[in-house]
Amino acid sequence: MNWQMAARAQKMNPSVIREILKVTEKPGIISFAGGLPSPKTFPIAAFAEACAKVLREDGQAALQYAASEGFAPLREMVADMLPWQVDPAQVLITTGSQQGLDLVAKILIDAGSRVLVETPTYLGALQAFTPMEPDIISVACDDEGADLADLTGKASGARFFYVLPNFQNPTGRTMSEARRAALSDQAACLGLPIVEDNPYGDLWFDTPPPLPLTARNPDGCVYLGSFSKVLAPGLRLGFLVAPKALYPKLLQAKQAADLHSPGFNQRMVAEVMKDGFLAHHVPTIRALYKSQRDAMLVALAREMPEDVHWNKPAGGMFLWARLPEGMRAVELLPRAVEKNVAFVPGAAFYADQADERSLRLSFVTASVQQINTGVAALAAAIRESRPSRASPAQEQDERNAATVGAK
Ligand SMILES: Cc1ncc(COP(=O)(O)O)c(C=O)c1O
Missing domain, CATH: 3.40.640.10 (Type I PLP-dependent aspartate aminotransferase-like (Major domain))
Incomplete structure (x- = not known):
């Protein structure tokens, strides 16, 4: 059969997030990737x-x-x-x-x-x-x-x-x-x-x-x-x-x-x-998500290298982070998944020129314990994947050598 796709169908793309969510179904993965509300909040x-x-x-x-x-x-x-x-x-x-x-x-x-x-x-x-x-x-x-x-x-x-x-x-x-x-x-x-x-x-x-x-x-x-x-x-x-x-x-x-x-x-x-x-239900969601956000902020401050940056959202479900210079979030993702943690590379959210260093972290579906473990794993993946950099002592030696050479 000769199916011919409409031009508009050719423009459709699979959602990067849904593709990543498939990865997160792997048992043991701590996912900061999905935009899923916490099921604990569903008023069953x-x-x-x-x-x-x-x-x-x-x-x-x-x-x-x-x-x-x-x-x-x-x-x-x-x-x-x-x-x-x-x-x-x-x-x-x-x-x-x-x-x-x-x-x-x-x-x-x-x-x-x-x-x-x-x-x-x-x-x-x-x-x-x-x-x-x-x-x-x-x-x-x-x-x-x-x-x-x-x-x-x-x-x-x-x-x-x-x-x-x-x-x-x-x-x-x-x-x-x-x-x-x-x-x-x-x-x-x-x-x-x-x-x-x-x-x-x-x-x-x-x-x-x-x-x-x-x-x-x-x-x-x-x-x-x-x-x-x-x-x-x-x-x-x-x-x-x-x-x-x-x-x-x-x-x-x-x-x-x-x-x-x-x-x-x-x-x-x-x-x-x-x-x-909603007047009494929504405040319970706010309290839960606020405590989850705080747990993630504390874990990030404790675990991340100095040159990783992130914001402090005043509500919602997501936090936005930026990797050190020279790193790309899409390349970090497989390394992070090897360490059982997932996120969404920020590039997925740009209509044109993407910031390849950005990534989105959801703080609402993982437990506080998982947030601690997951952020530590993510920080380890960043340290291991960053472009090789000399230690501060080596850098100082190199600077000294360069100065000596220039004289
Ligand atoms: C900004 C934004 N708009 C719309 C939606 C779609 O939400 P729903 O169709 O579940 O109401 C979402 C879902 O995550 C969203 O983040």
């Missing part, structure tokens, strides 16, 4: 109860086809929990926020369209956008978020700027209040639409992050949210909030994709959430 008992209740009281509707927009009480709950005025009619329940990215790509990107992303950015977004054949342009970023001068220079004709202001995947960084205000003003001034992805915003450790960009300019933004990190990813439920001008097309794209997200799961989530469940 609450779901068991909600599941029985939904089937008992609303079983026929729960198992029937349903509206593409989503289960009305859940859309209302989503509108109520967001920190700006949201009409439930603007909420579309999606099959994970990953589907939100896919729908946005389908309705906003033509082949050759300019799409702006942060440097680095979420790999799954690059995967969702790429089949639409855009010209993906990276906007330079610092610790506070996007560099606005660079953004302005690249914004002309762009369909949108994809932004992750809170505890970004992969870097864990958070956009400051000042940068949000300036970006929001700048985007409005340029007429540049924003796609704001916020699956980690509730997972702050000390103080909540500043208001979303969408709260500042709802008509200029599509906002994507998720139940994956506050309840469970296996539900495959997320949502988007879209301006009225976009909503009908997103809905049509959703209908073509899957008719609707599972009605049974939507009812279970609404049942679990209805009496303010």
Whole structure:
């Protein structure tokens, strides 16, 4: 049979992370690689109860086809929990926020369209956008978020700027209040639409992050949210909030994709959430992840060579590290796996020029004991793989010899 692939299929790539996750299935591997929430946080008992209740009281509707927009009480709950005025009619329940990215790509990107992303950015977004054949342009970023001068220079004709202001995947960084205000003003001034992805915003450790960009300019933004990190990813439920001008097309794209997200799961989530469940459940996730982050920071400070650097994320699941000069994270990975520890090389998260020295470490799925063992193993792998360097004493001897020679 002569199967001929569409041009868009040729552009699809396997997710590097999923490939690495296969390696991490090897028994005994300590994985800092996956973006998986800690299964300890899944509220299984609450779901068991909600599941029985939904089937008992609303079983026929729960198992029937349903509206593409989503289960009305859940859309209302989503509108109520967001920190700006949201009409439930603007909420579309999606099959994970990953589907939100896919729908946005389908309705906003033509082949050759300019799409702006942060440097680095979420790999799954690059995967969702790429089949639409855009010209993906990276906007330079610092610790506070996007560099606005660079953004302005690249914004002309762009369909949108994809932004992750809170505890970004992969870097864990958070956009400051000042940068949000300036970006929001700048985007409005340029007429540049924003796609704001916020699956980690509730997972702050000390103080909540500043208001979303969408709260500042709802008509200029599509906002994507998720139940994956506050309840469970296996539900495959997320949502988007879209301006009225976009909503009908997103809905049509959703209908073509899957008719609707599972009605049974939507009812279970609404049942679990209805009496303010998240208000006491989410703080338990924050406390767990904060203690895991702290354990990783302590282990890194204890184990790593001086010229390895990392940041201190204020929430979320990831920490971003940088290897010494001359090292590449992709080359380190097999050495680390030999020592039973895995991570994701940062290069996977760049739309263009990658920082080969960067790597992403998840601190939420490994136990504190595994974090200690894994970080020590990673530090050992770095020491063994680094380009051979003379000892400080040898270096001093060489410098002395050179000085003598020069005289
Ligand atoms: C930044 C970002 N956006 C979207 C998603 C997709 O989440 P989900 O489809 O589970 O809601 C993820 C998952 O890790 C993510 O990190």
